[in-house]
Amino acid sequence: AEFNLKYATGQDPTHPVNIRAQEAIDRIREASSGRVDIKLFPANQLGADTDLLAQVRSGAIDFFNLSSLVLATFVPVSGITSLGFAFKNYDQVWAAMDGDLGSHIREQIAKTPIFAVSRIWDNGFRQVTSSTREIKTPADLKGFKLRVPPAPSLTSLFKALDAAPSPINFNELYSSLQTKVVEGQENPLAIISTARLYEVQKSCSLTRHVWDGYWVLGNKKAFARLPEDIQAIISREIDRSASDQRADIARLSESLKADLQSKGISLVEVKQEEFRAALAATSFYSDWKQKYGEEAWSLLEKVSGPLG
Amino acid sequence: MAATHGGANVHAQEQVETLAGSRSGLAFRLEKGLSLLIEVPAALLVLAEVVVLMMGVIWRYGLHQPLIWSDELAGILFLWLAMLGSVVAFQRGEHMRMTAIVGGLQPKWQAFFDLVAIAAALAFLALVVEPAYEFAAEEVWVTTPALEIPNSWRASALPVGILLMMITGLIRLFKTGGLRHALTALVSVAAVIGVVALLAPLFSGLGNWNLLLFFVFGVGAMVFLGVPIAFSFGLATFGYIVTTTTTPAMVIVGRMDEGMSHIILLAVPLFVLLGLLIEMTGMARAMVGFLANLLGHVRGGLSYVLIGAMYLVSGISGSKAADMAAVAPALFPEMRQRGAKPGDLVALLSATGAQTETIPPSIVLITIGSVTGVSIAALFTGGLLPAVVLGIGLAFVVWWRYRNEDLSNVRRASWREIGVSFIVALPAIALPFVIRAAVIEGIATATEVSTIGIAYTVVAGLLIYRRFDWKRLYPMLVDTAALSGAILLIIGAATAMAWALTQSGFSSTLAEVMKSLPGGTITFMAVSIMAFIILGSVLEGIPAIVLFGPLLFPIARDVGVHEVHYSMVVILAMGIGLFAPPFGVGYYAACAISRIKPDEGMKPIIGYMLAMFVGLAVVAAVPWISVGFL
Ligand code: NA
Ligand code: NA
Numbered sequence: 001a002e003f004n005l006k007y008a009t010g011q012d013p014t015h016p017v018n019i020r021a022q023e024a025i026d027r028i029r030e031a032s033s034g035r036v037d038i039k040l041f042p043a044n045q046l047g048a049d050t051d052l053l054a055q056v057r058s059g060a061i062d063f064f065n066l067s068s069l070v071l072a073t074f075v076p077v078s079g080i081t082s083l084g085f086a087f088k089n090y091d092q093v094w095a096a097m098d099g100d101l102g103s104h105i106r107e108q109i110a111k112t113p114i115f116a117v118s119r120i121w122d123n124g125f126r127q128v129t130s131s132t133r134e135i136k137t138p139a140d141l142k143g144f145k146l147r148v149p150p151a152p153s154l155t156s157l158f159k160a161l162d163a164a165p166s167p168i169n170f171n172e173l174y175s176s177l178q179t180k181v182v183e184g185q186e187n188p189l190a191i192i193s194t195a196r197l198y199e200v201q202k203s204c205s206l207t208r209h210v211w212d213g214y215w216v217l218g219n220k221k222a223f224a225r226l227p228e229d230i231q232a233i234i235s236r237e238i239d240r241s242a243s244d245q246r247a248d249i250a251r252l253s254e255s256l257k258a259d260l261q262s263k264g265i266s267l268v269e270v271k272q273e274e275f276r277a278a279l280a281a282t283s284f285y286s287d288w289k290q291k292y293g294e295e296a297w298s299l300l301e302k303v304s305g306p307l308g
Numbered sequence: 309m310a311a312t313h314g315g316a317n318v319h320a321q322e323q324v325e326t327l328a329g330s331r332s333g334l335a336f337r338l339e340k341g342l343s344l345l346i347e348v349p350a351a352l353l354v355l356a357e358v359v360v361l362m363m364g365v366i367w368r369y370g371l372h373q374p375l376i377w378s379d380e381l382a383g384i385l386f387l388w389l390a391m392l393g394s395v396v397a398f399q400r401g402e403h404m405r406m407t408a409i410v411g412g413l414q415p416k417w418q419a420f421f422d423l424v425a426i427a428a429a430l431a432f433l434a435l436v437v438e439p440a441y442e443f444a445a446e447e448v449w450v451t452t453p454a455l456e457i458p459n460s461w462r463a464s465a466l467p468v469g470i471l472l473m474m475i476t477g478l479i480r481l482f483k484t485g486g487l488r489h490a491l492t493a494l495v496s497v498a499a500v501i502g503v504v505a506l507l508a509p510l511f512s513g514l515g516n517w518n519l520l521l522f523f524v525f526g527v528g529a530m531v532f533l534g535v536p537i538a539f540s541f542g543l544a545t546f547g548y549i550v551t552t553t554t555t556p557a558m559v560i561v562g563r564m565d566e567g568m569s570h571i572i573l574l575a576v577p578l579f580v581l582l583g584l585l586i587e588m589t590g591m592a593r594a595m596v597g598f599l600a601n602l603l604g605h606v607r608g609g610l611s612y613v614l615i616g617a618m619y620l621v622s623g624i625s626g627s628k629a630a631d632m633a634a635v636a637p638a639l640f641p642e643m644r645q646r647g648a649k650p651g652d653l654v655a656l657l658s659a660t661g662a663q664t665e666t667i668p669p670s671i672v673l674i675t676i677g678s679v680t681g682v683s684i685a686a687l688f689t690g691g692l693l694p695a696v697v698l699g700i701g702l703a704f705v706v707w708w709r710y711r712n713e714d715l716s717n718v719r720r721a722s723w724r725e726i727g728v729s730f731i732v733a734l735p736a737i738a739l740p741f742v743i744r745a746a747v748i749e750g751i752a753t754a755t756e757v758s759t760i761g762i763a764y765t766v767v768a769g770l771l772i773y774r775r776f777d778w779k780r781l782y783p784m785l786v787d788t789a790a791l792s793g794a795i796l797l798i799i800g801a802a803t804a805m806a807w808a809l810t811q812s813g814f815s816s817t818l819a820e821v822m823k824s825l826p827g828g829t830i831t832f833m834a835v836s837i838m839a840f841i842i843l844g845s846v847l848e849g850i851p852a853i854v855l856f857g858p859l860l861f862p863i864a865r866d867v868g869v870h871e872v873h874y875s876m877v878v879i880l881a882m883g884i885g886l887f888a889p890p891f892g893v894g895y896y897a898a899c900a901i902s903r904i905k906p907d908e909g910m911k912p913i914i915g916y917m918l919a920m921f922v923g924l925a926v927v928a929a930v931p932w933i934s935v936g937f938l
Contacts, residue, residue: 006811013858014681039813043854046810050450050459051566057446060559073459074450112449143372150453155376166374167454169571172753174674174684180750181368196677199685 001029001037003226008041008052009065012194016248017065017121017214018042024241031233036226038063057113059219063238067123068105068213069151077108080292081120082210084157084284085276086304090250093211096303104299109215117218118239122249124188125208126154129197132183134268135205138162138278146184147173153288154186154210160284161275170195177201188212189256190249198265205268206257209275216242280308339479343399346472350392351785353385354577354792360385361578362759365752379571380454384462387569389577390800391469393793396786398429399476402794403536404896406889408907410534421534423485423493428530429539430477431497433470435546439558440467443565446558462569466561501547508551516814522548523805523846531890538794541801545808555811560804567803568796571755575630577792578758580901582765583637584784589769589776591736596642598733601721608710610643614653615660615699615706620740622664622695628886629795629897630758632661636902651908652709656702658898658909659916662883663698663923666691666876675853676879680861682871690872690934694880694927701919709915735768794900802893809846810855819859829867833928836860836874837881844885845892852882873934880924888917 007025011017018040025038047055049070056064057074072079080086080101087093096102097120106116128135128146135141141163148154150167158165168176176182177200185197186209192198216238223231257267279285285308289297301307364378397403410421444467450459481490511518522544530540542560549555586592596610603609617635636657643653665672668688677684721729730737739761746752746760769776822839825831843852857878864874887894889910899906927933 012681039811041810043858045854046807047563048566051562053450054443054446054562055559058443058556058558058562060555060562073453076451145368145372145374150376150380152453152456155454164368164372164374165376166368167376167379168753169379169755171572171674172755174677176750176753179748181753182374194681196681196684199683 002035003037003230005036005038005062005222006041006046006060007038007063007065008044008046008055008061010044010049010052010067011042011065013042015042015190015194016245016252020121020241020245020248021065021216021238023244024237027237027240028233031237032230036230036234053217056217056219059222062219062222063117064217065121065214066217068120068215069149069153071109071215071217072151072153075105075109075112077292077296078105078215079151079153080288080296080300081105082151082153082212083288083300083307084153084160084209084279085272086300086307087125087211088272088304092303093213094246096300097213099303101296101299101303104296109217110220113220114217115220115223117216117223117235119242120213120215121242122246123212123214124190124249124253126186126188126210126212127192127204128184128186128207128209129192129201129204129265130184131177131180131201134203134266135184135207136268136270138275144184145182146186147176147182148186156284156287157209157279160279160282173197174200186210188249189253189260193256193259198260198263201265203266203268204260205270207270207275208272284308335479335483339399339476339483342472342476342479343396346392346395346399347786347789350389350396350789350793351782353389353392354581354785354788356385357382357389357574357578358581358759358762361574361756362763365756365759369751377454380452382574383569383571384452384455386571386574387462387565388465388469389789390568390793390796391465392472393577393789393791394797395469395472395476395793396790397794397797398473399480400790401480402790402900403429403538404794404798404900404906405534405536406531406906407534408910409532411907419485420489420493423481423489424496425534425536426477426481426484427490427493427497428535428543430474430481430494431501432539432542432546433474433477436542436557436561437467437470437474439556440470440561443467443558443561463565466565504547504551511552514552516812516817518548518552519809519812519814522552523809527805527891537893537896538797538801541798541805545801545805548808553811559807563804563807564797564800568800573629573796573799575755575758576633576795577788578762579630579633580637580791581784581788582758582761583633583635584788585762585765585769586638586736586739587641588780588784589765590773591739591765591768592638592642594729594733594773595736596639598726598729598737600642600646601726601729604646604718605715605720607713607715608706610639610646610648611652611656611706611710612703614639614643614656615663615702617740618657618660618664619667619695619699620744622667622670628661628665628894629799629901630754631664632657632898632901634758634761636898640902649908649912650902650904651910652912654899654902654904654909655913655916656706657902658887658892658895658913659702659920660699661894661898662880662887662920663702664695665879665883665886667695668692672853672879672882673875676857676875680857680871680875682861682875686872686938687875689937690876691879693933693937694876697927697933698880698920698923701923702916705915705919735772739764739768791900795897798893798896805846815855815859819856819863822860823863829869832863832867833869833877836864836878837924837928840878840881841885841888844882845888846885853878870931870935872938873931876934877924877928880920880927884917884920884924889913 007021009017022040025040028036046061049066052064053074055061068078068081109116133140138161141161144163146163146165147168148158148165155165166182261267360378360382364375368374405425410418444460444463447459447463452459526544527540545560550557599613618631621631621634640653668691673687673691674684676682677687742764743757743761746757752760822835825835861871886892889895
């Protein structure tokens with residue numbers, strides 16, 4: 001083809017991220033009459049997230065699907081979407097992310113060599129699983145050893161709730177849960193399912209403590225080299241897949257609950273407001289407010305209501 | 309000068325170099341100062357890794373207050389350790405090379421190719437030093453998540469290490485070759501690179517045939533001409549990326565970064581250090597002494613111990629190089645003293661590396677589980693027996709090779725002697741069980757557990773065996789760094805090479821071909837085995853699985869092969885490729901760890917590989933071996 005581009009993701013091939021990315025790629029090929037050929041590389045085939053971020057910045061790859069948690073290492077404000085117990089439900093999430101907060105973050109990303117190609121995709125609300133005690137109330141988290149990714153928004157959240165967060169490498173997570181190096185972990189249901197963590201866990205508490213999204217990042221220079229009509233097709237189709245992928249995750253988060261239960265995981269409903277109250281009693285929200293600054297914070301509170 | 313082996317050799321070489329060095333006092337002093345500047349921090353980094361990981365375990369398991377930053381700090385220090393270790397290895401000429409062909413030439417030509425090896429390495433370093441600087445400079449904008457410092461604290465290990473290697477390399481080149489020969493070597497290498505650059509316009513029309521050109525012919529030629537493995541991979545990858553794609557060369561540096569400092573690989577230097585400690589404290593001698601009393605009258609006895617030890621250790625660590633590092637330094641010195649041939653030892657070590665790929669917990673199994681959706685628990689169960697089948701094959705070759713071993717002067721030990729040596733060896737024999745228990749009880753992860761072994765060995769050495777030579781500690785730490793550098797640089801370069809292969813998209817073409825073949829299950833299995841042996845050899849294990857798992861598992865399902873069965877066949881085939889010379893990275897790791905020249909194992913490994921191939925055919929033909937216990 002005239003334009004050969006690379007699109008990398010870190011998710012397993014069957015994850016909706018990849019299904020919908022591939023659909024977008026197929027539609028782009030068709031709409032451009034075969035002028036654009038994008039190759040999809042799922043499952044970190046081209047590298048781990050931190051290196052893929054470097055690759056999309058240098059232009060070694062053209063598009064890259066990245067969790068806002070990891071993007072925060074490069075564009076700090078993007079971490080604000082993963083603030084503990086900020087969003088109560090998806091209505092709030094999309095109001096913020098398709099609204100002013102999302103635009104603000106996209107502006108910040110575009111100040112670097114990369115940009116957000118479309119509206120944000122969905123990774124889902126993160127939930128806590130355990131192989132020992134069930135987590136029902138904030139008190140149950142006291143001293144609870146759980147694996148978290150090494151992201152400040154998550155480590156600070158669980159520290160504030162008196163848990164014992166431990167940033168174990170994802171590669172070692174399954175074994176570490178099996179031998180109980182840690183008692184639990186936290187991830188969206190889709191990851192708990194595809195990484196088969198339910199094989200080594202007993203319960204899943206529907207804490208929805210953090211929402212996480214995926215930005216499809218593009219290399220600005222490489223994208224600018226494409227003709228404008230091609231640029232428009234790419235943006236349009238990836239944005240359309242964003243909608244489809246969000247619907248997938250919404251469907252999955254219901255069906256996966258039944259699925260996990262059938263695999264012997266007991267689902268535990270929790271009262272989110274108890275956790276939010278426990279957090280508000282600490283300096284958690286005021287600390288983060290200081291980090292993210294007044295502007296981003298007010299955009300968030302416009303949707304979430306006053307925090308802390 | 310490939311891997312140095314045996315103290316005498318090193319000594320002779322040093323004398324030669326000192327003589328040459330005295331010709332130019334400045335170069336000599338420069339090198340001396342430089343080596344101190346590099347070796348001291350390298351040794352301290354090894355020590356720091358032990359301390360940081362141990363703190364991680366103590367705070368998490370003992371104090372129930374996991375440290376957030378321990379993994380990240382260990383990772384940052386690890387890249388520095390790998391790069392400085394590479395410099396030390398370069399200075400000592402310890403980067404793995406294949407001298408099977410070059411070694412047979414006249415001394416004059418041999419000397420020439422020794423210089424070409426250094427010059428080619430210098431060429432790669434010169435080509436990537438600028439991209440490496442750029443890479444590190446770009447990482448200023450990334451903040452590490454736990455320590456919240458700029459990521460260039462970590463990434464600058466690459467340009468610094470590369471620059472130091474260049475300086476070291478130039479000194480070595482001119483010291484060993486003298487001005488005229490050194491320049492000849494440099495010009496020859498530059499001429500080859502110039503020709504490739506001139507031909508570049510031709511390559512763009514070749515499409516994916518370039519993969520064959522660069523990664524089979526290019527790498528093959530360089531490896532057999534004695535260019536160190538890591539630099540052969542690096543040069544081929546650089547050539548391919550620069551001449552056939554529009555990708556910035558910086559990607560090579562990024563891939564080396566990730567490949568070299570993957571946290572699970574941290575077990576490699578730590579197990580290497582553990583092995584050296586076991587040897588230094590006399591624990592290895594006690595352990596082997598007991599085993600020799602028990603099995604000394606059995607032909608090839610200690611070789612069976614090696615097979616068994618690898619099976620045992622494989623269950624502990626997730627990484628193959630770490631498994632080998634846990635076994636070889638403890639067993640080999642004693643085995644060699646008892647007359648084992650180095651070539652046979654390294655060949656068997658490499659073979660056991662491939663044989664034990666399916667034993668849980670293994671990163672390969674976990675990767676298959678998550679990219680293909682097969683139950684990881686089922687894979688863990690299914691992997692135990694196939695490894696036994698291949699192990700029986702290896703044991704058969706050992707029996708055959710040693711069947712005529714002359715044991716007439718070996719006296720069978722009495723039960724009393726066996727009993728006494730058992731008691732002496734008991735604290736040493738307990739070590740693998742201590743390590744295993746620490747993993748099973750969830751005290752430490754596979755990466756961290758080596759530090760528990762180190763603590764145990766230090767205590768046992770000081771209190772029980774009363775043998776702890778403090779003077780040897782510093783050289784041991786430097787050796788550990790150099791060895792790790794030699795292994796990790798190969799893995800880093802192989803990771804960059806895998807990126808180049810992956811981005812070409814050749815995998816889907818290959819999967820299409822395999823799908824369209826007639827003959828159903830049997831053809832599909834046979835072709836899969838051949839394909840994965842080759843893929844394992846050029847791509848390394850994990851990249852091959854991530855790339856082909858999702859493409860081939862659905863086909864396996866269609867032709868009615870059980871997924872767990874297919875996983876075992878694929879992993880073992882890949883293992884054979886990974887540990888087979890001349891391309892297999894695993895083979896060179898085995899050579900580096902056992903400090904044996906790659907040439908020596910080339911012939912002995914053929915028998916072991918054949919036995920494993922037969923074993924693999926049995927595993928492929930009898931599904932029950934893989935799925936009987938599910
Ligand atoms: Na293993
Ligand atoms: Na290889």
